[in-house]
Amino acid sequence: MYIGVDCGTQSTKVVVVDVERGMILAEASRAHRLDEGENGRREQAPAEWLAALKGAFLAALDKASVSASQVRGIGVSGQQHGMVALDGDGAPVYPAKLWCDTETSAQNADLVARLGGEAGCLEKLGLVLQTGYTASKVAWLREQHPNAYHRIESLLLPHDYLNFWLTGERVTEAGDASGTGYFDTRKRCWQLQVFEEIAPELDPARVLPRLLEAHEPVGLVRPAVARELGLGDHVVVSSGGGDNMLGAIGTGNITPGLITLSLGTSGTVCAYSATPVECDSAMVANFCSSTGGWLPLICTMNVTSATTRVRELFGLDLAAFGEKVASAPIGAEGVTVLPFFNGERVPMLPDASADFLGLTSLNTTQANLCRAVVEGATFGLRYGLELLGDLTAGASQIRLIGGGANSPVWRQMVADITGTQVICPEITDAAALGAAIQAAWCDQRADGVTLEALCERLVHLDAQSLADPHPDRVAAYQPVYARYCAALEQRHGGV
Ligand SMILES: Nc1ncnc2c1ncn2[C@@H]1O[C@H](COP(=O)(O)OP(=O)(O)O)[C@@H](O)[C@H]1O
Numbered sequence: 001m002y003i004g005v006d007c008g009t010q011s012t013k014v015v016v017v018d019v020e021r022g023m024i025l026a027e028a029s030r031a032h033r034l035d036e037g038e039n040g041r042r043e044q045a046p047a048e049w050l051a052a053l054k055g056a057f058l059a060a061l062d063k064a065s066v067s068a069s070q071v072r073g074i075g076v077s078g079q080q081h082g083m084v085a086l087d088g089d090g091a092p093v094y095p096a097k098l099w100c101d102t103e104t105s106a107q108n109a110d111l112v113a114r115l116g117g118e119a120g121c122l123e124k125l126g127l128v129l130q131t132g133y134t135a136s137k138v139a140w141l142r143e144q145h146p147n148a149y150h151r152i153e154s155l156l157l158p159h160d161y162l163n164f165w166l167t168g169e170r171v172t173e174a175g176d177a178s179g180t181g182y183f184d185t186r187k188r189c190w191q192l193q194v195f196e197e198i199a200p201e202l203d204p205a206r207v208l209p210r211l212l213e214a215h216e217p218v219g220l221v222r223p224a225v226a227r228e229l230g231l232g233d234h235v236v237v238s239s240g241g242g243d244n245m246l247g248a249i250g251t252g253n254i255t256p257g258l259i260t261l262s263l264g265t266s267g268t269v270c271a272y273s274a275t276p277v278e279c280d281s282a283m284v285a286n287f288c289s290s291t292g293g294w295l296p297l298i299c300t301m302n303v304t305s306a307t308t309r310v311r312e313l314f315g316l317d318l319a320a321f322g323e324k325v326a327s328a329p330i331g332a333e334g335v336t337v338l339p340f341f342n343g344e345r346v347p348m349l350p351d352a353s354a355d356f357l358g359l360t361s362l363n364t365t366q367a368n369l370c371r372a373v374v375e376g377a378t379f380g381l382r383y384g385l386e387l388l389g390d391l392t393a394g395a396s397q398i399r400l401i402g403g404g405a406n407s408p409v410w411r412q413m414v415a416d417i418t419g420t421q422v423i424c425p426e427i428t429d430a431a432a433l434g435a436a437i438q439a440a441w442c443d444q445r446a447d448g449v450t451l452e453a454l455c456e457r458l459v460h461l462d463a464q465s466l467a468d469p470h471p472d473r474v475a476a477y478q479p480v481y482a483r484y485c486a487a488l489e490q491r492h493g494g495v
């Protein structure tokens with residue numbers, strides 16, 4: 001048995017996977033709180049991730065009727081970019097600042113300028129720094145909370161922190177490290193000159209975690225944790241990775257030709273590449289994969305976070321919200337939503353707020369507003385898909401994951417707006433599955449077991465979820481998408 005853990009923004013999920021029989025036995029999740037404040041602050045207490053991991057782990061094993069002593073390995077996926085700054089005792093010096101925190105947009109703009117603009121960033125890092133990446137969070141802490149900053153002994157990411165709790169090791173791997181903003185994504189190593197620019201007082205040899213290859217183990221679960229979780233004394237922990245990297249594994253996106261699209265708190269679109277990617281657009285994140293390759297990606301910050309805001313405003317549950325969306329026509333009778341409640345990364349508008357446009361006395365209905373926010377979030381992903389350009393040109397299918405993929409109306413909307421066939425894996429939390437697959441790969445690689453074979457055995461697609469683009473609807477969305485782009489141009493100028 002192998003366990004996959006995914007620490008997302010809203011919850012930590014755990015899956016139990018029987019690799020021999022090629023079966024996902026059970027899933028469970030536990031929520032964590034998001035601390036939202038003025039100026040785009042989005043923080044979380046790492047202790048909540050640990051509590052959620054433990055609760056979801058025990059619940060998933062219970063559901064699967066599996067004893068913890070049968071577990072051979074654990075893989076951990078985590079929300080990318082979060083700054084987990086620890087002191088010498090391994091305690092956070094400040095709450096984790098998350099990927100969706102936009103409080104550090106001024107520090108990000110300053111860093112981009114100091115590195116020589118977009119061209120300088122590309123030359124030094126292989127990508128352009130964006131608000132949300134770890135780099136500007138460290139610069140912000142240095143400026144705003146110097147006492148906490150000077151106590152830093154380790155700078156980890158959320159998945160690194162969970163691995164540290166499991167094993168006592170402070171390590172990371174290229175996929176998640178790509179999103180720090182002080183990592184060279186082409187050479188797959190720390191970019192020490194950039195790190196010095198961000199944190200001149202911190203010794204990189206001391207505070208930056210050791211880099212592992214994707215297939216390497218972090219170590220064994222340490223005895224105190226093994227006792228607490230009821231595990232045996234030889235449970236291996238794999239390198240893990242960012243949730244998008246492990247979502248790619250969990251959708252079988254480990255060779256070129258597929259697109260993984262996630263409708264989670266964030267929206268992401270990514271495609272595997274066997275070579276480092278140099279993309280024209282600064283908004284494309286030329287990340288590494290957690291399989292030894294690369295995973296160019298675009299990320300929008302307002303997907304289910306935006307749809308949930310409108311759903312809750314109207315007091316609707318998920319089913320009623322889905323019915324409202326389905327009951328309104330394509331284009332929501334002229335209502336356009338730019339859903340940038342929390343600022344945005346793609347398009348690059350970290351300080352933006354949301355707009356509801358085109359409202360009249362006739363079209364201002366719950367159904368139109370519900371539909372328009374889902375359309376707006378999906379148009380943002382189409383905008384990102386266009387930025388990926390040739391990187392996704394040969395892809396024939398979108399593997400749709402994340403909580404929003406549970407909605408049939410949204411699945412069809414993604415197919416019609418992108419003009420591409422959509423299918424979901426049987427498990428919408430593909431990142432947790434990807435983490436379990438990586439754990440099995442790490443444990444069984446010496447016996448000749450390949451990642452490809454494991455994906456073939458464990459990535460099951462749900463035929464019921466298949467959505468083909470319909471030519472009439474594809475055509476109907478064209479003017480509505482053009483209206484969205486015009487609204488973007490009108491409100492924010494040449495983004
Ligand atoms: N049927 C559905 N329709 C729309 N949104 C959904 C549906 N099911 C779940 N969600 C939303 O998915 C989100 C959780 O997705 P998830 O991928 O687990 O997020 P994260 O990994 O960011 O924590 C929640 O906002 C939830 O409301």
Ligand SMILES: O=C(CO)[C@@H](O)[C@H](O)COP(=O)(O)O
Pocket residue numbers: 008009010078079080081099100132179242243244264265266267268285299
């Ligand atoms: O910042 C990014 C990708 O660059 C986000 O995709 C985070 O990794 C958070 O993911 P979810 O919580 O939405 O799964």
